[in-house]
Amino acid sequence: MSKKLIILARFSEDDIRESYAFLLNKKKVLKEDQHKFEKCDTSYANEIQIFPYCIDVHAASYFVSELHRSSFFRIQVWNNHTSLSHTDAIMLQMLLKEPIRYHMDQRFGSQVQLLVNEKIELDHIMSCLSTLGGAFSSLGDQFLDCAKIAGRISLQQYKIAEKLSDPVTLMRCQLYLSISLIQCNRFRNARIVITSVYRSMKSRPEELQDKRVISMCLGIWAKLKYHWHLENNKVKQMYIT
Structure with missing residues (x-):
């Protein structure tokens, strides 16, 4: 035995x-x-x-x-x-x-280090895309191609935010995309995105609400109304002439 x-x-x-x-x-x-x-x-x-x-x-x-x-x-x-x-x-x-102090072993520490490095790289890429997207977005009011490029950059940021599993960053990327939609005169789609993000944030408990995202929603909503008003005036003038 x-x-x-x-x-x-x-x-x-x-x-x-x-x-x-x-x-x-x-x-x-x-x-x-x-x-x-x-x-x-x-x-x-x-x-x-x-x-x-x-x-x-x-x-x-x-x-x-x-x-x-x-x-x-x-x-x-x-x-x-x-x-x-x-x-x-x-x-x-x-x-x-229970130990006096917990610590990670070498294998788990190396796995955590890989995740930390990935997070740092994704944050760096996100910062670069934000700078680039902001530049194209600022030109989007005058040039349609710049507005479309800014929208594509926002989509790339959204994919990175999904990997980061950051719901607030995901909402901000959606709002960046809504600006591009406004500049491309896709007002209905922009309205859906803005209202969806606003309601999603307001449905959270008050201590978990991000005031910056709410302010962004209100500011972009004002931009939407302004561009919609300008577009309606163009249509009315076209009919008058």
Whole structure:
């Protein structure tokens, strides 16, 4: 029969979080039933040696990872705990305690670093597109082609904002697009975008509302009314003449 080194890790006496059984003579690691060893009767207690520990969660994580990695380490742990030659199983009961200070391991830290670098790059691209889009948008009132380019830039910003998962930035990109729609005389589409963003922001709890987005909606709405008024006057003058 293969010798078993059983690990129980939990935060309280009534809460078993993880349990593993390492076969000493094999590389196989079994994921044990969490309630299998929760209570040991007298007959079972004669077949297993139980060693209680109170250990920091980080130290416990390192310990279990090393058991997974090294068969030699498993044998050393077994030899340091067993005193009965006929024992077929050893249970290390780890009562976990909160660390004084949490820290990330190297693998998770590298993954977080990749996300941080991606966020920095996306923010940089967003800033560049905002500058470029603002330049074309300022010329959009006089040149239709510039207004169309500004609209395409707004769409690119919207895609980046989706990756950033920033709902406020998404709303601002929609408003940038609405300015381009106004300059292209697509007033109906612009009205739909502006009212949608305004209602979406106002539906939030007051502490989560972004006042800048609300002010942008009101300002662009005024721009929409002004351009609509100018376009209507052009139509009326055309009919008069």
